[in-house]
Amino acid sequence: MTTGFEKLAQDGAARLGVIRTPRGEVRTPAFMPVGTAATVKAMLPESVRETGADILLGNTYHLMLRPGAERVARLGGLHKFMNWERPILTDSGGFQVMSLAGLRKLTEEGVTFKSHIDGSKHMLSPESSMEIQRLLGSDIVMCFDECPALPAEREAIARSMRLSMRWAERSRAAFGVRPGHMLFGIMQGGLERDLREESAEALKAIGFDGYAIGGLAVGEGQAAMFDCLDYAPGFLPEDKPRYLMGVGKPDDIVGAVKRGVDMMDCVLPSRSGRTGQVFTRRGVVNIKNARHADDPRPLDEACSCPACRSYSRAYLHHVFRAQEMISGMLLTWHNLHYFQEIMQGMRAAIAEGRFAAWEAMFHAQRAEGDIPPL
Numbered sequence: 001m002t003t004g005f006e007k008l009a010q011d012g013a014a015r016l017g018v019i020r021t022p023r024g025e026v027r028t029p030a031f032m033p034v035g036t037a038a039t040v041k042a043m044l045p046e047s048v049r050e051t052g053a054d055i056l057l058g059n060t061y062h063l064m065l066r067p068g069a070e071r072v073a074r075l076g077g078l079h080k081f082m083n084w085e086r087p088i089l090t091d092s093g094g095f096q097v098m099s100l101a102g103l104r105k106l107t108e109e110g111v112t113f114k115s116h117i118d119g120s121k122h123m124l125s126p127e128s129s130m131e132i133q134r135l136l137g138s139d140i141v142m143c144f145d146e147c148p149a150l151p152a153e154r155e156a157i158a159r160s161m162r163l164s165m166r167w168a169e170r171s172r173a174a175f176g177v178r179p180g181h182m183l184f185g186i187m188q189g190g191l192e193r194d195l196r197e198e199s200a201e202a203l204k205a206i207g208f209d210g211y212a213i214g215g216l217a218v219g220e221g222q223a224a225m226f227d228c229l230d231y232a233p234g235f236l237p238e239d240k241p242r243y244l245m246g247v248g249k250p251d252d253i254v255g256a257v258k259r260g261v262d263m264m265d266c267v268l269p270s271r272s273g274r275t276g277q278v279f280t281r282r283g284v285v286n287i288k289n290a291r292h293a294d295d296p297r298p299l300d301e302a303c304s305c306p307a308c309r310s311y312s313r314a315y316l317h318h319v320f321r322a323q324e325m326i327s328g329m330l331l332t333w334h335n336l337h338y339f340q341e342i343m344q345g346m347r348a349a350i351a352e353g354r355f356a357a358w359e360a361m362f363h364a365q366r367a368e369g370d371i372p373p374l
């Protein structure tokens with residue numbers, strides 16, 4: 001079996017495809033739920049699968065600190081450890097070192113930092129990130145890179161991007177030849193078109209199995225992100241998957257796919273599920289709102305997830321207010337189900353050449369807003 005990406009159809013810039021791995025196929029456009037600490041919070045792995053997810057994302061930074069990559073390897077690898085036998089993508093740890101760790105020191109070699117858990121000192125470099133992701137057993141490995149927060153000076157973005165490109169070369173060398181596993185490069189360059197192109201050229205010269213668009217969804221806003229996505233995917237090879245990291249809200253996801261993105265990940269559906277924020281076809285519903293207290297209707301009558309099939313808004317409101325665990329479980333399930341339903345809807349629309357009509361319907365339903373209170 002060949003490991004890799006095949007584009008099956010295209011409608012405008014939107015692409016339908018499949019990533020084949022020894023652990024199964026990933027249908028694209030794909031949304032990857034985030035399993036930060038070897039779990040998608042509040043969900044059993046089989047439930048995550050039931051929502052339609054083909055692949056999960058694991059966080060190198062979290063797993064290297066706790067329980068430790070060597071321990072996971074001794075216990076048979078991340079798939080076995082967390083009971084998810086399908087594909088897993090791991091990030092490089094770079095982004096979270098920058099956002100979570102204390103006392104960071106960035107050099108050409110890599111980043112030294114203190115754990116946010118116990119203050120212990122660690123080092124991440126292209127070489128150590130490749131080794132940790134190998135120990136975890138990740139199917140799709142990400143290059144170690146630096147992601148500057150926006151807004152930033154053009155000079156700082158250029159300097160950071162060129163460092164990431166040198167790290168990409170070292171990541172490629174350290175990854176070596178590993179049949180059945182893929183290594184993705186990460187494009188940087190902020191909102192500067194020429195820097196994005198320079199970054200893409202550098203990555204293509206090294207050669208990767210897939211290409212991520214990094215450094216977006218870091219505070220620039222949707223309009224600026226879409227402006228960048230109007231050109232950035234076009235700098236990348238046609239025949240390789242394109243992954244937009246850390247995105248996003250339902251309308252971000254649809255806009256990204258429309259512009260030629262194949263894969264995305266975000267904590268939003270699971271994190272929001274724990275804070276009472278629900279994503280539906282008709283926009284966002286805040287379940288803690290008093291209007292739901294006596295409402296016997298489901299969140300979304302057209303949704304087939306367990307939260308909508310078997311529970312009322314009144315019950316979901318009650319268990320959220322009472323801080324019962326089932327609240328996070330049901331709302332996370334619904335949110336993940338809805339995100340996967342969006343992906344399935346887009347895949348079907350691209351296959352049939354009706355993406356524009358699907359997108360118009362998506363926006364029209366959202367514009368209606370939530371069902372009126374009783």
Ligand SMILES: [Zn+2]
Binds near residue numbers: 337
């Ligand atoms: Zn539902």
